[in-house]
Amino acid sequence: MALRVAVTGPTGEIGISTIEALEAHPDVTQILGMARRPFDPAERGWSKTVYRQGDILDRDAVDDLVSEADVVVHLAFIIMGTREESAKINLAGTRNVFEATVSGGPRRLVYTSSVAAYGYHSDNPVPITEDVPTRGTPAHYYSEQKAACEQVLAEVTAGSGLEVFVLRPCIVAGPKAPALAEAMPWNQLPDPVRRLVRAVPVLKPPMPDPGTPVQLVHHDDVASAVALAATTTTAPPGAYNIAGDGLLTFSDVGRALGARPVKVPHVAAVATSEVLARLPFVPSALEWLHAGRASTVMDTSKAKDELGWQPTFTAAETLAALAETVD
Numbered sequence: 001m002a003l004r005v006a007v008t009g010p011t012g013e014i015g016i017s018t019i020e021a022l023e024a025h026p027d028v029t030q031i032l033g034m035a036r037r038p039f040d041p042a043e044r045g046w047s048k049t050v051y052r053q054g055d056i057l058d059r060d061a062v063d064d065l066v067s068e069a070d071v072v073v074h075l076a077f078i079i080m081g082t083r084e085e086s087a088k089i090n091l092a093g094t095r096n097v098f099e100a101t102v103s104g105g106p107r108r109l110v111y112t113s114s115v116a117a118y119g120y121h122s123d124n125p126v127p128i129t130e131d132v133p134t135r136g137t138p139a140h141y142y143s144e145q146k147a148a149c150e151q152v153l154a155e156v157t158a159g160s161g162l163e164v165f166v167l168r169p170c171i172v173a174g175p176k177a178p179a180l181a182e183a184m185p186w187n188q189l190p191d192p193v194r195r196l197v198r199a200v201p202v203l204k205p206p207m208p209d210p211g212t213p214v215q216l217v218h219h220d221d222v223a224s225a226v227a228l229a230a231t232t233t234t235a236p237p238g239a240y241n242i243a244g245d246g247l248l249t250f251s252d253v254g255r256a257l258g259a260r261p262v263k264v265p266h267v268a269a270v271a272t273s274e275v276l277a278r279l280p281f282v283p284s285a286l287e288w289l290h291a292g293r294a295s296t297v298m299d300t301s302k303a304k305d306e307l308g309w310q311p312t313f314t315a316a317e318t319l320a321a322l323a324e325t326v327d
């Protein structure tokens, strides 16, 4: 089999590892990557990858990209941004990619959705399986948009014959995916202050732990799931939950990333989330607090049994690998 794979967002935290996995796959002969900023695949030693600058909001650019591919991997997205800016790219841009893929020549689409598409609902089962509806949580822009994109995907691809693989990873981390560590407010302090805060125990900022369990997955394991979805000849299309084995706590994450864990009652996290949801204006960054209000632990047995995916890093090993990169 000689596969040409088009990838939107190949330069992101998942993108870099995904291209490495596709470069190493014997069935993949060419990779066409597109994102907005300049990037040189040769600097990474990649030999199958051709990169072009382009915006998924530009339908002609997306049409061009997918017209040359057998498989489209859609990763381009705005995760940390304002509600308004992210909505434009994530909704209109993602629709462009889905529509172009349906009307162009590719036979398969791999889309990285997220655990956030399920939403943070206390009546979701624990663990969450892929048949749970992706309702999203409207008060959190990212969750709302991830749920909306799955809805658009279902509408656009209905009856098309396209093989659609939807991956729903939990939080991705590791040495090449530092966004989780960078999002911690104390890691945004200027360098000498940040080092001081990390070195002196009494200065360590508190990290509230409402008892909600946390899953993590290593970027290389997400990449192997994307590569499997792009190349499999045996696994059925559909949705697959993706998470490393084992559960962590907010305390584990805080401790590893330089904070002082403080246990708080779970009702406090729910109450904070409910107050935030009622406020007329909430800074988009604060909307992420909704993620702590309910368990979003996913069952990954479908990815293991049907896709043949096996994570090589546990959640704890992923966190340790991330923590090693934080100085």
Ligand SMILES: NC(=O)c1ccc[n+]([C@@H]2O[C@H](COP(=O)([O-])OP(=O)(O)OC[C@H]3O[C@@H](n4cnc5c(N)ncnc54)[C@H](OP(=O)(O)O)[C@@H]3O)[C@@H](O)[C@H]2O)c1
Pocket: 008, 009, 010, 011, 012, 013, 014, 015, 034, 035, 036, 037, 038, 054, 055, 056, 057, 074, 075, 076, 077, 078, 079, 089, 093, 112, 113, 114, 115, 168, 169, 170, 171, 172, 173, 179
């Ligand atoms: N990271 C996680 O924890 C996580 C967890 C679950 C699911 N996911 C999902 O996995 C996918 C990839 O995430 P990631 O962590 O790799 O994101 P990322 O690190 O933020 O990278 C985003 C990529 O998209 C590109 N991009 C953004 N806007 C674009 C536009 N308008 N046109 C073309 N390219 C654009 C970026 O490059 P330019 O800025 O240069 O355009 C970059 O290559 C997303 O759908 C995300 O929601 C991520």
